[in-house]
Amino acid sequence: MDDFAYLSPDAAYFDAACQSLRPAPVIQALNDYYQNFNSCGERVKYAWGKQTDEKVAATRAKVLQYLKLSPREYFTSFTLNTTYGLNLILSQIAPNQFVKIITSNLEHNSPFLATIAAAKRLGIPREVIDREPDGSINSSHDFTKSIVVFGAVSNIDGRELKNLKEIVKKIHQQGGIIILDAAQALAHNAELLAKTEADAICASAHKMYAPSLGIIVAHKDLLPKLEVNFLGGGMVDDVEKSTFQLSAENPAHIYTRFEAGLQAWGEIIALGAAIDWRMQQNTKNLMAYSKSNFEFLRGQNRIKLLNREFSPTLSFCVEGLDSHLLGAALSHENIMVRTGYFCAHYYLSHQNNYPPLVRVSLGLHNRESDIAKFQDAMRKVLEA
Numbered sequence: 363m364d365d366f367a368y369l370s371p372d373a374a375y376f377d378a379a380c381q382s383l384r385p386a387p388v389i390q391a392l393n394d395y396y397q398n399f400n401s402c403g404e405r406v407k408y409a410w411g412k413q414t415d416e417k418v419a420a421t422r423a424k425v426l427q428y429l430k431l432s433p434r435e436y437f438t439s440f441t442l443n444t445t446y447g448l449n450l451i452l453s454q455i456a457p458n459q460f461v462k463i464i465t466s467n468l469e470h471n472s473p474f475l476a477t478i479a480a481a482k483r484l485g486i487p488r489e490v491i492d493r494e495p496d497g498s499i500n501s502s503h504d505f506t507k508s509i510v511v512f513g514a515v516s517n518i519d520g521r522e523l524k525n526l527k528e529i530v531k532k533i534h535q536q537g538g539i540i541i542l543d544a545a546q547a548l549a550h551n552a553e554l555l556a557k558t559e560a561d562a563i564c565a566s567a568h569k570m571y572a573p574s575l576g577i578i579v580a581h582k583d584l585l586p587k588l589e590v591n592f593l594g595g596g597m598v599d600d601v602e603k604s605t606f607q608l609s610a611e612n613p614a615h616i617y618t619r620f621e622a623g624l625q626a627w628g629e630i631i632a633l634g635a636a637i638d639w640r641m642q643q644n645t646k647n648l649m650a651y652s653k654s655n656f657e658f659l660r661g662q663n664r665i666k667l668l669n670r671e672f673s674p675t676l677s678f679c680v681e682g683l684d685s686h687l688l689g690a691a692l693s694h695e696n697i698m699v700r701t702g703y704f705c706a707h708y709y710l711s712h713q714n715n716y717p718p719l720v721r722v723s724l725g726l727h728n729r730e731s732d733i734a735k736f737q738d739a740m741r742k743v744l745e746a
């Protein structure tokens with residue numbers, strides 16, 4: 363069965379790095395919740411609520427299984443998106459434990475800005491270190507007692523943090539912690555994340571074939587390093603006039619630590635369906651299409667392609683042609699690409715002086731005809 367049968371045959375969607383298209387089983391799981399057992403999770407005793415509880419608990423477990431992490435060490439909480447998760451954790455790190463905060467030049471604005479705010483709040487210096495051209499980090503860097511925030515995969519060109527596991531080890535040996543931005547890694551680079559011993563991993567379900575939702579996977583040992591400063595219903599077992607008892611003190615409810623207020627129960631349940639679906643998919647076609655676009659773009663004289671390697675996410679500009687105009691021209695043919703700086707202003711605009719770019723990001727919904735349509739349209743543009 364074609365899980366994207368709802369997609370018009372001539373709509374070529376190439377913005378999966380922003381939001382994946384959702385396959386039928388995910389939409390069905392969401393509808394099932396809304397139509398058959400719409401209920402509040404983790405609070406109610408009636409039958410619908412029990413169904414919600416079972417499915418929400420299953421999704422928490424599936425996230426850990428997908429990342430090959432043990433529930434003895436890690437737990438899964440839900441938020442709005444990657445940005446919210448990163449800010450939530452960074453804004454709770456207690457002062458006087460770390461001497462600096464480190465991020466890299468290649469980051470999305472989401473960790474880039476959140477680390478600016480955290481450095482200011484904690485009164486510690488912030489370092490922005492340059493990635494190696496292959497996306498790795500120089501492992502001889504000094505990570506002493508540092509809060510480190512790196513992206514696992516770039517949203518510009520899919521570049522991976524190649525030596526992730528080595529870096530995580532170094533940071534821990536030097537008394538630091540690492541929070542990973544896995545927004546771009548979850549859908550197509552889960553192997554890179556598997557068994558990482560990061561202190562926290564933040565991601566967006568909407569880039570992983572699921573509804574809009576944020577995911578935090580945190581190591582249990584991170585919690586003592588955080589202060590409780592964001593509270594609400596669902597997080598407490600008892601409240602007196604000026605004190606409260608956190609539900610997260612009970613190991614069985616530790617995930618409530620980051621979940622103030624009602625959660626997006628239907629979306630969480632549908633994320634479970636997205637993980638099941640994703641684990642059954644073969645990425646052979648996606649990789650072949652990505653390679654085809656990479657080779658096509660690399661072979662054009664007027665095109666400057668940022669990618670050094672093929673990836674589902676490719677960014678480029680065309681000499682003498684405004685990227686936004688090109689994006690608009692492609693849109694006339696129902697080809698949907700992104701144009702601009704993709705929330706990576708520092709790296710693209712300031713450090714490298716690139717003009718606004720075009721980003722073509724593929725997902726498992728893409729068909730061979732989409733690739734042909736894109737390459738034909740680009741040939742016409744380049745010949746004009």
Ligand SMILES: Cc1ncc(COP(=O)(O)O)c(C=O)c1O
Pocket residue numbers: 379380443444445446470472473513515516517543545546566
């Ligand atoms: C690498 C990276 N980090 C963080 C984000 C922020 O994700 P969200 O807007 O879902 O919070 C994005 C979004 O595109 C991203 O690509």
